[in-house]
Amino acid sequence: MIHTFKYCYAEWIESLKKTNLKDVTILRHKQRYEKYIAHSKWIEYELKDISLSIIEEWANSLIKDFPKLTTQEWSNIRSILRGVFHLALVHEYVSENIIDKIKLTSRTLAKKRNNARKKVFLLHEEFIILEECKKDFKDSGSFVPLAIQFNLFMGLRVGELLAIKWSDICDNKIHIQRQYEKSIDAHGNHCYKVVEYTKTARSGQEDSSDRIIPIPEKAQEVLDVIKELSEKSEYIFYQDGKLITTSMLNHRLYKYQKIRGISPLKSSHALRRTYASKLNYYGFNVKTIQSLLGHRNVETTYKYIFDLEEKDSLLSKLNSTF
Template structure:
């Protein structure tokens, strides 16, 4: 049921037409009407009819008229934020939305009108401007999650991302720094250690070098994670944003589970590393005694001087100073993990063993060390010559 068109006057004196449609009833049984306005009677009637058709088709027309940017903002802050996801995950979602959707051309499109082609073109443009395949893949995951929600809630009839082709991404371990492998020579490592003195960074460096663990995994370790000369890797720590609203947030250290099952692993400790950890224990005991009751005992293997988790930014600064003092060109802390893997390969360790020690989800990820693997393969095939007798 709808009322007859009615002429109304705007504040500027222009006339427009208004029609109403019955769209439902409230909890008391009272009629709920929705107004539609147009510059002519036919315009107003068309708006009303389009709205009623969308309702009949199962769409929510009040939402489908929103842009992707508007609709995703509402979903992110009013729905997803309170869905029980980890704060680190929400921080990642918010960053992806802010950098790739909020002010983008794709974000301006009306949700209900988005098809595969404009999304595919947007992905391609990101690649063309230098974004990595992993970045596009993470954007796609978030968009797909939103469109699944939108489909369920009646924003759209069908998820437009179904069947969309993504750029190939053969690298499963994003932390391996886009396949750029930086390593240290033995001489460089010894020079760093000799110049650093008896400070906590010394033991963190040695632990990374002799176990291949990631920085976040090392800083999350507790003393109880080491047993029978084996260290169990089952968590990581990082600083995340805890949002109160879009503009208000605070940082907090969060311990989380590793991103993949394969990251949960056991790594044996070398004899030298075990001795170094004994020296570390004495250093930590001195710090604890010095601070007294103000010390926070978290049973961490590598605590800050107050007993809390070491901030990654502070560690990076100390690491860079250590390289500068030793006269070594700056490389990322992650280069210690690459050095660990490279030395194992150079000493004949199989790719499967190295893959498991690093916590890679497959040996394909470990193949970033091809510069070492190719040399090893060339040497190993020489054993085939022994099949033939001398003189042949």
């Protein structure tokens, strides 16, 4: 048996299916492999014959071929390479994993600009979204705008939000312990399912996402409305015989933003960043914000914090300061 990269990649993908890695994550690995790696000549080489120079030459060419390739996307590609070579190392097809030795000599990878307007709802925009949610609920009776309101006050991952059960609530606190995630069914179609773990539970490290957090009064008011009107379901955000989905939240949010002229359009994940940024705005310690968000490290939390004020407002404050 000749252990080529192509052969070991297929073996690696099969090994991932036996882990608790999400089906969607495995699908993304496959998509990136097809886009960036599958057409390379060296995947037909035996792994022990693939040198660091071959991989580095390919990697630098890749950056030239994909000028918008970001640091994050390169990291995702490298994860595939690292995984395949690690499997080969375990099976003694190679004597070392060369992937971490790769050094890029091409131009710097593209970096995404952290523009607050693209990441969070500014203070005046948050007010507009809340207005639209209240109007929408009054007109339609849908729980989707209530879910959006609730998460502006709670800052949960969308998957955590949609998987909350009434039994998770006790003494004005909520236990975040599961998530509603995208998956692939037996026919290869996208679907959603509730799983009894949170995002960081898969890592083998401490599950920082499994947490108990307080429910502020405004969030409790939303729950009270749902409780009064909801069907007999164990789930909170459940209506018309099914759970609310991420796409339903995004559809509503985009609609509100288009109606009120908010640009650029922001997805439901912006609710979580807005929550973190607002806590920071009102002086919460970053370690407290980290705990509420369920981040494993504070560095991740800092990436969720943005300025919530318009430049004109900041200038006015600066002028009054000096």
